[in-house]
Amino acid sequence: xxxxxxxxxxxxxITRKKSDKQLNVARLLLEGRAFIALLVIIATFSFLSPNYFxxxxxxxxxxHVAIFGLPAIGMLLVILNGGIDLSVGSTLGLAGVMAGFMxxxxxxxxxxxxxxxxxxxxxxxxxxxxxxxxLVNGVLIAWFRVPAFVATLGTMYVARGIALLITNGLTxxxxxxxxxxxxxGFDWLGFNRIFNVPVGVLVLGVVALACGFLLSRSAxxxxxxxxxxxxxxxxxxxxPVKRIKISVYVLSGVCAALAGLVLSSxxxxxxxxxxxxxxxxxxxxxxxxxxxxxxxxGNVRGTLLGAFVxxxxxxxxxxxxxxxxxxxxxxxxxxxLAVLLNTLQYGRRAR
Amino acid sequence: xxPFNVNPALLKGEVILQARNVSKIxxxxxxxxxxxxxxxxGEVTTLFGENGAGKSTLMKILSGVITPTTGEILLHGExxxxxxATEARDCGISIIHQELNLAPNMNVRDNIFMGREIMKPGxxxxxxxxxxxxxxxxxxxxxxxxxxxxENLRLGxxxxxxxxxxxxxxxxxxxxxxxxxxxxxxxxxxxxxxxxDLTSQxxxxxxxxxHLEEALEITDRAVVLRDGVMTAYAKRDEIDLDWIVRNMVxxxxxxxxxxxGYDFGLPALTVQDLTLKSKTGIRLVDNLxxxxxxxxxxxxYGLMGAGRTxxxxxxxxxxxxxxxHILLQDTEISSLNISQRIEIGLALVPEDRQRDGLxxxxxxxxxxxxxxxxxxxxxxxxxxxxxxxxVNDSIRNVTVKTAGGEAAIGSLxxxxxxxxxxxxxxxxxPKVILxxxxxxxxxxxxxxxxxxxxxxxxxxxxxxxxxxxxVGECLSxxxxxxxxxKGRISAIxxxxxxxxxxxxxxxxxxxx
Numbered sequence: 001x002x003x004x005x006x007x008x009x010x011x012x013x014i015t016r017k018k019s020d021k022q023l024n025v026a027r028l029l030l031e032g033r034a035f036i037a038l039l040v041i042i043a044t045f046s047f048l049s050p051n052y053f054x055x056x057x058x059x060x061x062x063x064h065v066a067i068f069g070l071p072a073i074g075m076l077l078v079i080l081n082g083g084i085d086l087s088v089g090s091t092l093g094l095a096g097v098m099a100g101f102m103x104x105x106x107x108x109x110x111x112x113x114x115x116x117x118x119x120x121x122x123x124x125x126x127x128x129x130x131x132x133x134x135l136v137n138g139v140l141i142a143w144f145r146v147p148a149f150v151a152t153l154g155t156m157y158v159a160r161g162i163a164l165l166i167t168n169g170l171t172x173x174x175x176x177x178x179x180x181x182x183x184x185g186f187d188w189l190g191f192n193r194i195f196n197v198p199v200g201v202l203v204l205g206v207v208a209l210a211c212g213f214l215l216s217r218s219a220x221x222x223x224x225x226x227x228x229x230x231x232x233x234x235x236x237x238x239x240p241v242k243r244i245k246i247s248v249y250v251l252s253g254v255c256a257a258l259a260g261l262v263l264s265s266x267x268x269x270x271x272x273x274x275x276x277x278x279x280x281x282x283x284x285x286x287x288x289x290x291x292x293x294x295x296x297x298g299n300v301r302g303t304l305l306g307a308f309v310x311x312x313x314x315x316x317x318x319x320x321x322x323x324x325x326x327x328x329x330x331x332x333x334x335x336x337l338a339v340l341l342n343t344l345q346y347g348r349r350a351r
Numbered sequence: 352x353x354p355f356n357v358n359p360a361l362l363k364g365e366v367i368l369q370a371r372n373v374s375k376i377x378x379x380x381x382x383x384x385x386x387x388x389x390x391x392x393g394e395v396t397t398l399f400g401e402n403g404a405g406k407s408t409l410m411k412i413l414s415g416v417i418t419p420t421t422g423e424i425l426l427h428g429e430x431x432x433x434x435x436a437t438e439a440r441d442c443g444i445s446i447i448h449q450e451l452n453l454a455p456n457m458n459v460r461d462n463i464f465m466g467r468e469i470m471k472p473g474x475x476x477x478x479x480x481x482x483x484x485x486x487x488x489x490x491x492x493x494x495x496x497x498x499x500x501x502e503n504l505r506l507g508x509x510x511x512x513x514x515x516x517x518x519x520x521x522x523x524x525x526x527x528x529x530x531x532x533x534x535x536x537x538x539x540x541x542x543x544x545x546x547x548d549l550t551s552q553x554x555x556x557x558x559x560x561x562h563l564e565e566a567l568e569i570t571d572r573a574v575v576l577r578d579g580v581m582t583a584y585a586k587r588d589e590i591d592l593d594w595i596v597r598n599m600v601x602x603x604x605x606x607x608x609x610x611x612g613y614d615f616g617l618p619a620l621t622v623q624d625l626t627l628k629s630k631t632g633i634r635l636v637d638n639l640x641x642x643x644x645x646x647x648x649x650x651x652y653g654l655m656g657a658g659r660t661x662x663x664x665x666x667x668x669x670x671x672x673x674x675x676h677i678l679l680q681d682t683e684i685s686s687l688n689i690s691q692r693i694e695i696g697l698a699l700v701p702e703d704r705q706r707d708g709l710x711x712x713x714x715x716x717x718x719x720x721x722x723x724x725x726x727x728x729x730x731x732x733x734x735x736x737x738x739x740x741x742v743n744d745s746i747r748n749v750t751v752k753t754a755g756g757e758a759a760i761g762s763l764x765x766x767x768x769x770x771x772x773x774x775x776x777x778x779x780x781p782k783v784i785l786x787x788x789x790x791x792x793x794x795x796x797x798x799x800x801x802x803x804x805x806x807x808x809x810x811x812x813x814x815x816x817x818x819x820x821x822v823g824e825c826l827s828x829x830x831x832x833x834x835x836x837k838g839r840i841s842a843i844x845x846x847x848x849x850x851x852x853x854x855x856x857x858x859x860x861x862x863x
Contacts, residue, residue: 055653141488162569217730217731217732217733218731218732218733219724219725219728219733220726222717222720222721222733223724225710225712225713226588226710226713226717226721228712229710229712229713230706230707230709230710230711230712232707232709233701233706233707233708233709233721234710234721235689236667236669236689236691236693236699236701237706237721237722237775237776238689238693238722238779239690239721240690292712295712296710296711296712296713297712305359312751346508
């Protein structure tokens with residue numbers, strides 16, 4: 001009997017292989033669209049401006065990309081899970097403010113001392129702040145079943161409000177520390193270069209590699225793809241879906257805080273309104289990178305490409321002197337185009 | 352709305368709508384194979400068949416919800432292609448779907464006139480709509496205020512609203528797909544009176560029900576479908592219950608026999624006084640006790656709503672019991688979560704493969720290995736070689752026909768997808784496997800393979816519990832057949848029982 005079903009089931013396998021070959025070229029163009037877009041952008045601006053295609057410019061642009069590339073990677077994890085994190089821009093701003101606050105010295109009135117933490121401790125505590133914002137998001141969404149959009153919308157306002165409260169609306173400007181207190185070096189993240197590459201870009205690279213590894217080689221990654229693709233099936237297969245859900249928001253918060261550190265270090269100042277609307281740029285990068293907003297599809301490579309598309313496009317427009325208003329229009333058009341192509345790629349497969 | 356005023360006396364029995372040689376193919380499954388079907392004016396035609404026989408598919412074709420792959424539909428003898436349900440409705444065909452299609456947030460009046468509101472200059476004529484609604488409710492002897500939100504009605508009343516909506520269209524053909532599943536006996540009696548009134552006015556009714564006795568009471572003609580093929584057709588006075596059951600079930604494809612030649616082991620799964628209540632306090636599983644030994648295969652049979660799915664989901668940890676105990680071997684597992692239960696050897700293959708079983712965005716291999724990732728993680732890293740080995744072993748063990756572990760899960764046929772879900776859970780090396788309707792939506796050859804696979808694993812000491820709503824599948828590999836009705840066990844049989852006795856115990860018919 002098994003012979004009978006064997007013959008019954010063989011034909012579809014053969015036809016599948018044939019159609020695969022026919023689709024290959026179109027597939028490749030569709031799936032490599034972010035990369036192609038990036039090449040087109042580089043070629044166009046190199047043609048329009050002699051200053052664009054230089055090593056120095058690429059590094060400058062890359063350090064701009066790092067600022068929203070980091071939250072975009074965190075956003076990717078959230079979107080793979082089928083959620084959304086609107087609080088990353090505010091978390092970025094809050095993280096910068098927290099770092100600035102700590103660099104000014106923490107006045108412990110009860111003890112009558114002002115505590116100056118070393119820079120590494122400031123950095124770690126700042127990341128903890130980001131993780132805490134993410135934890136609040138994750139717990140609200142996973143345990144209390146608040147829709148991700150609403151929960152992170154709320155924390156977006158709260159985090160921004162706290163940043164404004166701490167600074168009273170002003171900006172911390174003295175972030176360089178002093179030798180006497182032993183807390184110099186905050187500008188290392190933003191200004192220093194290793195092998196001539198800005199540290200911010202290297203941070204982005206390291207985070208991207210780590211997340212890439214997490215997604216493709218760890219059980220966590222597999223669980224994340226599974227619970228984003230079909231949460232009920234993942235749950236019934238013993239995947240700890242709630243833990244995964246909380247983890248992605250925590251990681252997103254950490255990524256945003258990291259970006260906040262890099263940004264305030266680059267600017268050597270920390271303002272409460274830093275990072276406003278960066279959550280939208282991050283979402284755009286993830287979408288341009290081919291991830292599905294419904295969850296389960298997407299990867300770090302795509303998201304990085306998406307971030308570079310946005311960054312190289314807007315910097316290019318600045319270089320050739322196009323008005324900032326037009327930049328907004330172009331970025332919007334690119335996002336819509338990316339979503340259209342996403343529908344083309346995933347929409348037809350749906351029943 | 353066009354009126355369909357004809358002299359009913361003259362034309363009773365005339366064929367209005369006809370399906371000729373209609374087939375429907377979904378992917379690799381043939382839901383209907385060359386079916387011919389007629390609907391006659393002023394008569395009730397009942398469609399009998401087990402789950403998956405193609406009844407609903409045929410009705411959806413006749414009402415324009417889906418289009419047939421091949422074959423034609425003739426309305427008044429003329430060929431007709433319905434592009435949508437609205438188009439069919441405009442031709443006087445309306446359908447009451449098995450599942451309710453109401454907007455729970457809106458009131459009865461607005462639900463009944465949804466999409467075809469009565470207009471007057473300046474907007475919707477709510478007063479007229481409310482008047483018609485009240486009239487319909489009176490005809491159905493139901494005291495429902497037209498302004499009640501549908502979510503405040505109990506399920507049976509919601510079904511009445513659904514029926515009222517179909518009646519309000521003034522159709523010449525009314526298709527009722529399981530209209531009585533949530534109705535009380537009194538409500539059924541009223542519905543039947545309404546059906547008689549309609550037929551005397553010349554309306555043609557197509558009726559589908561699992562309650563065979565009930566259907567026999569109202570029908571004029573009977574049509575039986577089995578595995579997408581029409582197997583019998585007769586007038587009411589030529590048939591009885593036995594005839595229906597015989598033609599529905601048929602001489603089933605050999606689904607195997609209970610594996611013999613070994614002794615059962617110790618009790619693998621013990622359920623004691625298990626009760627599960629719904630949010631509204633209804634007992635979905637009612638004080639149920641059951642013990643399954645290692646190597647034993649138990650089949651749970653019951654109608655829709657008998658509590659089979661709830662029982663299995665409760666054992667697996669998806670739903671939380673109100674009271675009672677669940678033991679796996681000697682371990683109480685009531686307080687464990689799903690993954691802990693999988694860890695100690697309890698696996699569930701859920702009823703709805705697409706919704707609960709598979710991750711469509713992942714490959715065949717990733718789906719197969721999903722539940723047993725712990726087995727091939729070294730430190731933080733998944734061992735690809737060990738995963739590949741596990742995937743290849745699973746593909747061989749459960750005989751999945753696939754181009755390989757990397758193939759998209761959607762490229763597989765329903766039967767092979769089901770084998771992937773089963774293979775995924777078998778890879779966790781369970782002591783007890785629960786399968787909720789493992790044969791749903793798969794063809795007969797794949798069914799036989801799934802059952803053979805379960806029998807083989809039972810011989811190796813696995814305790815198997817599967818549910819089914821097809822009586823033919825009870826009498827295959829199961830050593831013991833448990834019939835459930837209203838959350839309780841209504842009967843337990845051994846493998847020598849007859850189909851009729853199983854159906855009787857489920858409350859499906861009144862033949863005792």
